[in-house]
Amino acid sequence: MIDEERPAIDIRRVRDQPDDRPDYRKLRRAIESERVHRVGPGAFVRTAEWQKLSRIDRHRLKVIEAADRMRRPAVISHFAAASVHRMDILGAWPERIDVRVSASSGGRSSGLIRRHSIGIDDVDAVAWRDHLITTPAQTAIDIVAVTDHLQGVVVLDQALWANRPGGPLASIEELRALLEKRASPKGRARIEHALSDATALSDSVRETQSRVWIRRLGFPRPILQKPFALPHGTARTDFYFPDHDHIGEFDGVGKYLDPALLDGRTPEQALIEEKDRADALARLVRRVSRWRTPALRRPRELYDILTADGLPSTQPPPPRSLYLRR
Structure with missing residues (x-):
């Protein structure tokens, strides 16, 4: 079933107020000054609200x-x-x-x-x-x-x-x-x-991007979402390379900033919990590698992280000048 709910944002539509026409000069100035954002013909929102979406x-x-x-x-x-x-x-x-x-x-x-x-x-x-x-x-x-x-x-x-x-x-x-x-x-x-x-086991677009680049850069094929028993629960890892007892994890910042992912915790609490999780995993395997979005935009950085941590590649390193915009 398709979710019909609109994003929670106040939209001003010209068609909804035929007797209260806006001052188009003021509206144009507001758009030019970036105080108002045009969603579509005759539909406008405050830029501050738009940026929260x-x-x-x-x-x-x-x-x-x-x-x-x-x-x-x-x-x-x-x-x-x-x-x-x-x-x-x-x-x-x-x-x-x-x-x-x-x-x-x-x-x-x-x-x-x-x-x-x-x-x-x-x-x-x-x-x-x-x-x-x-x-x-x-x-x-x-x-x-x-x-x-x-x-x-x-x-x-x-x-x-x-x-x-x-x-x-x-x-x-x-x-x-x-x-x-x-x-x-x-x-x-x-x-x-x-x-x-394609796989059903990728929990984010950045995990997918990581997986594709791991293959392109010549690293071994990983197991996805492998569970590890920790003292306070089970951790599922993004990538596990069994022949090298090596864990790879994309470390997105959303888990520290997104209210939905924080689930009532403060960013500091989330950061401490993630560090404790990483430390616990490191005690179970030979090596743990972690990377963030910049390493996916600069594949040489991802290559250097994984090889420095001991994961072998069948490919030469990509040029340092290679930069991806997304």
Whole structure:
């Protein structure tokens, strides 16, 4: 079931107040001074409130606003559908809203809408807000067909994510069935390659990114989410390399800052608990490696962390100049 809840934010819509037209000069000045953010045509929010939203919720809100303004039924798809299904991506969300259109329409895009002329007759979609929206499996397949391998694996992992609250959004069987019935040959090889790397055991986009780079950099294939018994419970590790008794962990800052992840703890308490966990794991295995997002944007840094900690690679180190923007 699709979550219909809007992000908790106060939106001023011109169409909702026909007798109280805004002063457009003042509004333009407010936008130019970045005190107000334009969500869509005739819809505005205070920038301070907008910045409190996560990136996925910002795009999801833009999709909802666009869908509610569309006069004709549409098929919401690709990244727009991903935000509604809460399937996260790597990097920035698109500026425009993705919709599928019939192949004969030509797929011409506008300033707000990005049209994909890949057909609507055999698409897997469900009803949503007077429109149709592609299912999570269809959404993932559509995105994989038009993006790079890393982003494709990220989206597939998000669809398959076993630990997602409420359960996974799709199964590998469902994804493969959609690939088999896909009419267009475009992107088929890309989809097959991404499916071969996808897993249900990646708990974040950065874990997926880490896994893809671990393989690209020539390190051994790890076991994902291996449990270890600690004095005060069980710890599941991001990556475990059994032949080398070596644990690898992506150390995201969200666990110290996100109220949902803190679950009533202070950032200091979360930091102490994480340090105690890391120390306990270090007493059980030969080595523990940890890295943060900068090491994923500079693969040489990840390579140096793992090799310095004793994990062997079959590949030479990447150039230090290699920098990824997402």
